[in-house]
Amino acid sequence: MAPEPDTMPISVDFLGGLETLFSNNPHHTISLPLLNPSDSSPANVGFLISHLVKNHLKHPRTEFFVHSDGHLTPGILVLINDADWELEGEEECKLQAGDKVVFVSTMHGG
Amino acid sequence: MAPSLCAICKIGRAYIKRPKNHAKLCKECFIRVFEDEIHHTITSSKLFYPGEKVAIGASGGKDSTVLASVLKTLNERHGYGLDLVLLSIDEGITGYRDDSLKTVMNNAVQYDMPLKIVGYKELYDWTMDEVVQTIGKKGNCTYCGVFRRQALDRGAKMLGIKHVVTGHNADDVAETVMMNLLRADLSRLSRSTSIVTGDDRSEVKRSKPLKYSYEKEIVLYAFHKKLEYFSTECIYSPEAFRGSARSLIKQLEKVRPSAILDIVRSGEDMARLVPGESPSSCACKGQKVTSAAPAEDDIGGCGSTNGRTPGGEMAAMDKQLRENEEYAELEVDVAKAISKPKQAEKDTEKVLPIRSGTGPSKGGRQVLGQCKRCGYMSSQEICQACTLLEGLNKNRPQIQI
Ligand SMILES: [Zn+2]
Ligand SMILES: [Zn+2]
Numbered sequence: 266m267a268p269e270p271d272t273m274p275i276s277v278d279f280l281g282g283l284e285t286l287f288s289n290n291p292h293h294t295i296s297l298p299l300l301n302p303s304d305s306s307p308a309n310v311g312f313l314i315s316h317l318v319k320n321h322l323k324h325p326r327t328e329f330f331v332h333s334d335g336h337l338t339p340g341i342l343v344l345i346n347d348a349d350w351e352l353e354g355e356e357e358c359k360l361q362a363g364d365k366v367v368f369v370s371t372m373h374g375g
Numbered sequence: 376m377a378p379s380l381c382a383i384c385k386i387g388r389a390y391i392k393r394p395k396n397h398a399k400l401c402k403e404c405f406i407r408v409f410e411d412e413i414h415h416t417i418t419s420s421k422l423f424y425p426g427e428k429v430a431i432g433a434s435g436g437k438d439s440t441v442l443a444s445v446l447k448t449l450n451e452r453h454g455y456g457l458d459l460v461l462l463s464i465d466e467g468i469t470g471y472r473d474d475s476l477k478t479v480m481n482n483a484v485q486y487d488m489p490l491k492i493v494g495y496k497e498l499y500d501w502t503m504d505e506v507v508q509t510i511g512k513k514g515n516c517t518y519c520g521v522f523r524r525q526a527l528d529r530g531a532k533m534l535g536i537k538h539v540v541t542g543h544n545a546d547d548v549a550e551t552v553m554m555n556l557l558r559a560d561l562s563r564l565s566r567s568t569s570i571v572t573g574d575d576r577s578e579v580k581r582s583k584p585l586k587y588s589y590e591k592e593i594v595l596y597a598f599h600k601k602l603e604y605f606s607t608e609c610i611y612s613p614e615a616f617r618g619s620a621r622s623l624i625k626q627l628e629k630v631r632p633s634a635i636l637d638i639v640r641s642g643e644d645m646a647r648l649v650p651g652e653s654p655s656s657c658a659c660k661g662q663k664v665t666s667a668a669p670a671e672d673d674i675g676g677c678g679s680t681n682g683r684t685p686g687g688e689m690a691a692m693d694k695q696l697r698e699n700e701e702y703a704e705l706e707v708d709v710a711k712a713i714s715k716p717k718q719a720e721k722d723t724e725k726v727l728p729i730r731s732g733t734g735p736s737k738g739g740r741q742v743l744g745q746c747k748r749c750g751y752m753s754s755q756e757i758c759q760a761c762t763l764l765e766g767l768n769k770n771r772p773q774i775q776i
Contacts, residue, residue, distance in 0.1 A: 281437070281594065282606040339625035342594060348390045349595075352379060352399060369598065370606070371437075371546075371590045372621065 272296035273362035275313065281370035283341070286324040287317075295321065297360065310345065311356030313366060330368075340372040383408065390599070394589045394632035402599045409596050413584055414449050420570050422582050425456035428536045432527050433461040433482065433490070435475030438542025440482060440604040441593045442585055446540070447486045460534060461486075464526045465494040466519055467502025478605040485603075493530035495522050499760065501767060509770050518767075521759045525751055528579040536579075543583040546590035546624055549635045552642030553620045564646035568639065578752065589635060591628075 277293045284291040301312040318331055332338055336356075343350035344367040345358055360366070379399045381387040387401025400408065417423065431446065433439045443461060450457045463479045465472050476492065483490035496502050499522055506518050531539050551567040566572055573580040585593065597604055627634040745751065746758035753759070 280598075280606075339622065339629045342591060344598070347402075347599075348378070348388075349392045351392045352389055367598075369594055371594045372625070 271300070272298050273308070273360070275360060276363070276365040277313075277317065278365070278367040279369075280367060282372070283330065283368050283370045286326070286330055287321055288323050293321065308360050309356060310343065310350060310353075310358045310360065310366065313360060314356070329370075337368075340370060342369045342371060343367070344369070391592075391595055394591050394628065395636055397632070405592075406596060406599060409588070409592055410445055410448055410452075413445050413588065414453060416570070416587055417449065417455075417584055420582075422540075422571070422584060423455055423457055423538070426458070427456075427538060428458040428460065428534075430460045430462040430491075430527070430531045430534060430536045430539045431488075432539055432541040433463050433479045434542075435463070435478035435482070435605040436542070437593055437597050437602075437604045437606060438544055438547075438585060438590075440478070440542075440602050441597050442540065442542040443482055443486055443488065444600065444602055445596075446584070447488070459486075459488050460536060461488050461490040462527060462530045462534070462536075462539065463490065463492045464523055464530070465492055465496075466523070467495045467504055469504055475605040478603060481603060491530055491534055493526050493533070495526065498522070498526055498529060499764060501764070506767060509767055518763055521763055525758075525760050528581075529751075531579050538580045538582065540582050540584055542585055542593075544585045544588050544590045544593055545635050545639050546621075546628075548583075548586055548642065549638035550617070550620045550624050552638050552645075553623060554617065555642075557616075557620070561645060561649050564642050565649055568642040568646050587636065587639070589632075 273296070275295055275297045277295055279287050279291050279293070287293065295317070297308050297313060297316055299308055300306065301308055306312075314331065314337060315335060318327060318335075322330060324330075328338065330338055330341070337343065343355075345353045345360075346365050347367075350358060379389040381389050381401035381404050382398045383400060383404040387403060389399035390402050391400045391405040392398070393400065393405075423429065429446075431439060431443050433443060443459075446457070446459055449455065450459060461479060461483050463476060465476065479490060479492075482488075494502075501522075503515065503519055503522075507515050510518070527539050527541075531537070548568060552564065555561065555563045555567060570584075570586050571580060571582045596602075624635060624638070627638075744753060744756070746753040746761055747756050748761040749758060751758050751760070755762075757765075
């Protein structure tokens with residue numbers, strides 16, 4: 266898949282039941298714009314989340330992924346290249362081409 | 376951000392931030408410390424004895440998968456001498472268990488453990504699909520939970536096993552503590568916070584070795600160890616009240632990660648104030664590890680959760696039980712407890728008077744007997760499962776296609 270101009274490929278996985286919100290597919294490679302169009306800042310995880318909601322979230326129950334304030338629903342872990350996003354600045358964490366981001370829900374049954 | 380180094384080995388790159396103490400750890404040290412803490416819980420609570428046969432309540436979900444993996448590891452590393460068996464329940468929900476039972480079967484091969492699957496149909500002559508056809512989706516989690524509760528014990532009995540371990544984690548316990556508080560049902564606190572339920576008089580003892588393990592760490596353990604587990608919401612969706620308690624816990628965790636273990640500890644401390652109950656705790660805090668609570672009352676939640684959420688949705692249950700005249704006596708008890716004069720409450724300093732809230736549980740210790748119908752251990756004449764079955768069987772003809 267040839268990348269669109271001014272975008273970068275990001276690998277995004279949805280696990281722990283979240284895949285049901287994204288076309289029942291746990292593994293995605295998306296083309297993320299290099300810059301957040303709203304303020305031209307470099308793409309970070311916060312921008313990735315809003316991009317996913319706008320373009321990839323194919324489920325009416327969006328609150329399983331984000332709350333109305335746009336923040337991720339508590340109970341979802343984010344791993345950036347395997348590291349807990351709390352170690353990487355959470356939404357502020359800048360993304361680079363080829364980064365691997367995993368969203369995993371802890372809420373689903375045990 | 377520059378990557379931090381592991382707080383334990385000081386060499387590896389930190390990948391995990393522990394919710395309980397914010398420690399930043401590398402993958403290897405995290406896995407080791409996660410296992411070591413469960414080992415500590417097991418030894419300090421004296422959960423097992425050498426040579427004991429133990430059934431792991433296995434749903435194919437993350438908690439029981441991690442429990443099986445950790446117990447296998449610890450059993451080998453520390454020479455517990457346990458004979459471990461996987462025990463799965465098939466509720467009879469079309470499509471729902473197919474994948475999760477497949478996962479359990481794979482686990483059985485991977486962990487080299489025998490697997491026993493017990494069906495609701497075989498135990499109760501009702502599948503959950505049939506239950507839902509009869510009563511609708513509302514309240515069906517109560518049925519599922521009550522049936523599951525006995526199913527694990529009966530499955531264990533069939534295998535000649537007297538100890539069932541389940542994957543209940545700290546978040547589950549915290550959630551149940553919150554629910555009991557919100558329902559003003561302190562008498563349930565002991566059961567929901569004990570690491571062991573059932574005692575010498577019970578045929579089957581239950582315990583939760585992951586009681587102090589954060590759900591977040593269970594998920595991370597499974598992720599970093601690349602354990603295969605199955606996750607789906609039960610298609611008969613969980614009750615709203617439990618869902619609210621769950622999101623509340625998760626929101627608290629976001630602001631203050633230690634809140635989860637703090638709620639568990641608070642639940643233990645409050646349970647100690649309830650007359651006639653002796654909650655268990657980590658034995659290094661000096662508490663006795665016993666609980667006289669009959670196992671049957673520790674109702675599990677929705678089918679997706681391996682019965683991991685004791686407490687149950689009692690509203691639907693109440694309604695059902697009220698219709699049953701066998702519970703007339705209990706109704707009187709509840710009324711009496713509620714109309715207790717205010718003054719008595721003021722006079723009591725150490726022992727809190729316990730109101731029964733809206734649940735059918737009575738304050739304090741319950742008398743253990745046997746169900747007159749099925750012989751299963753119960754604090755009532757007719758156990759919860761038989762009570763529910765009676766209602767179901769009455770309604771069966773209407774719905775048969
Ligand atoms: Zn380390
Ligand atoms: Zn019975």
